[in-house]
Amino acid sequence: MRNVLIPIVSLVVVGLLWQAIVVLFHVAPYVAPRPLQAIQAVTQNWSSLWPLTLGTIRETIYGFFTGAGLGVGLGVIMAKVPVLQRSVYPVLVTSQAVPIIALASPLVLIFGFSVVVMVIIVAWIVFFPVTVNVVDGLSHVDQDFLNLARVYGASRWRTFVHIEVPATASPLFSGLKIGATYAVTGAVIGELAASSGTSLALYQEHANTNLNAAGVYGTTLLMTVIGISWFLLVVLAEVALTPWQRRSVARRYPWSRRG
Amino acid sequence: MAETLLALQKVTKRFDEVTALAPTSLEVAEGSFVAIVGPSGCGKSTLFNVIAGLLEPDEGEVRLGDRVVNGATGHVGYMLQKDLLVPWRTVEDNITMVARLTRRVRREDREEARRIATQYGLGDYLRHYPSALSGGMRQRVAFMRTLVTHQDLLLLDEPFGALDAQTRLEMQQWLLQVWRESGRTVLFITHDVDESLFLSDRVLVMSPRPGRVVADIANPLDRPRTMETLLDARFVELKGRIMHLLHGGAP
Structure with a gap:
């Protein structure tokens, strides 16, 4: 219970601080609304915001899974082929030095105003921490475990599946969590670059042009909520898939093997 | 006199210039x-x-029964000071780990793991993860994993x-x-x-x-x-x- 309560309390405190600053310093409503006004700007326009939100969520999810899949694949290959690790690593680091904003325009030139642009940008951001963590995890598997497998004549494949992969679960999830936090940022940057059609980012720009400060802040809040939710889903997946990190006794599932 | 199971004939091992093992011969009944x-x-x-x-020895011969196994x-069966239990598997699944690494785990493997754990006082811990066990218990599990490989x-x-x-x-x-x-x-x-x-x-x-x-x-x-x-x-x-x-x- 405390695990849920403490984050909620700190979020409320941030909201109160915001409220206090706006009230105490007499901030004009066209500069910054009060938190409740920003939230109202979202709830009152929910019917038009919801489809845009769905769009951003879709881009985030597609991009996240593309990036995560790519990241894991690259990580495994790099960990297993040292030559590739040395040659590909600098390329990957360079890829992350490219400012994402500067990446968007050429992507639009190539793919046009399409969802592909957003997916590529998100994947570009997500794959890197995943690859780095998978390479790290796989190269730091305890050599004694691998020797044990060798003594008993285990095949490389079985050693990989039953020792190396599960041993990499924790670093993999660290990478996925970092990726999840930045995924929405990527999607929004993509929406700004591919500035056609409808999207949350453009809705915000529109609100800005209309001096609708509550709308601007509200949209920011909405994007943040998408980001947090995605992060929490990844955390939930980690909890479900790595029960040994928190439990001392394995759960009994109806599908647990018996006999 | 029991038969010789393991015989080493002038087994030598060097790492670069260092002789880690001088020619060693011994027999184990x-x-x-x-x-x-x-x-x-x-x-x-x-x-x-x-x-x-x-x-692999640089010289000499390791013989197990009538086979040369250099x-x-x-x-x-092989066990170290480190128990090498995998944290993501329960006690039962750690005992059957070698079967998992070399072939498929069969029903008999599970039954044997449960039997041996029960026989040696860990029957109540079959579904525990190793992190929940004491050092002594973990070494027992590691030894059971070694036993069920049925190596002589x-x-x-x-x-x-x-x-x-x-x-x-x-x-x-x-x-x-x-x-x-x-x-x-x-x-x-x-x-x-x-x-x-x-x-x-x-x-x-x-x-x-x-x-x-x-x-x-x-x-x-x-x-x-x-x-x-x-x-x-x-x-x-x-x-x-x-x-x-x-x-x-x-x-």
């Missing part, structure tokens, strides 16, 4: 318990890794080295019980002279630079061994002899 004592760096673990097949794996020869490399004195004594008595009941052949590395005498039929004393066996001492102490064994005059005398050898004395 089936069903016997042989302890190897020596200071660190005397080549005990190199000897083990050569027998287990992790290292550099080949898959013919011994078990190589134990300081398996109780990290345990406290009380737990270690319990584990030694437990190991002797399991050894008696299972009829396996045990090669047991330790740097603890008391432990080597308490457990074994025979003590091999090794010395470093280059690693070699300097003495092969028969251990006549009666079985079953108890606390009293530790006070037996022969125990004290043998201990004195081995200590003398370990500190560079002539055999």
Whole structure:
């Protein structure tokens, strides 16, 4: 219970601080609304915001899974082929030095105003921490475990599946969590670059042009909520898939093997 | 006289210029318990890794039964000071780990794991993860994992080295019980002279630079061994002899 309560309390405190600053310093409503006004700007326009939100969520999810899949694949290959690790690593680091904003325009030139642009940008951001963590995890598997497998004549494949992969679960999830936090940022940057059609980012720009400060802040809040939710889903997946990190006794599932 | 299970013929291992193991010959009888004592760096673990097949000897021959097994794996049970239980598997699944690594885990494997765990007092912990167990319990599970491989020869490399004195004594008595009941052949590395005498039929004393066996001492102490064994005059005398050898004395 405390695990849920403490984050909620700190979020409320941030909201109160915001409220206090706006009230105490007499901030004009066209500069910054009060938190409740920003939230109202979202709830009152929910019917038009919801489809845009769905769009951003879709881009985030597609991009996240593309990036995560790519990241894991690259990580495994790099960990297993040292030559590739040395040659590909600098390329990957360079890829992350490219400012994402500067990446968007050429992507639009190539793919046009399409969802592909957003997916590529998100994947570009997500794959890197995943690859780095998978390479790290796989190269730091305890050599004694691998020797044990060798003594008993285990095949490389079985050693990989039953020792190396599960041993990499924790670093993999660290990478996925970092990726999840930045995924929405990527999607929004993509929406700004591919500035056609409808999207949350453009809705915000529109609100800005209309001096609708509550709308601007509200949209920011909405994007943040998408980001947090995605992060929490990844955390939930980690909890479900790595029960040994928190439990001392394995759960009994109806599908647990018996006999 | 029991048959010879393991025979080493002038086995030598070098790492670059350093001779880790000088030509070593020894025979281990089936069903016997042989302890190897020596200071660190005397080549005990190199000897083990050569027998287990992790290292290929530069010269000589490792023979198990009637097969030459130089550099080949898959013919011994193997256990280290580190229990090497995987944290993501339960006790039951850790016991069946070797089956999982070499073929499919069958129903018989699970049944055997549960039977052996129950027999040796861990029946209530089958669904626990290793993190929930004490050091002594973890080493028991590791030993059960070694037993269910059904290898005749078990190589134990300081398996109780990290345990406290009380737990270690319990584990030694437990190991002797399991050894008696299972009829396996045990090669047991330790740097603890008391432990080597308490457990074994025979003590091999090794010395470093280059690693070699300097003495092969028969251990006549009666079985079953108890606390009293530790006070037996022969125990004290043998201990004195081995200590003398370990500190560079002539055999």
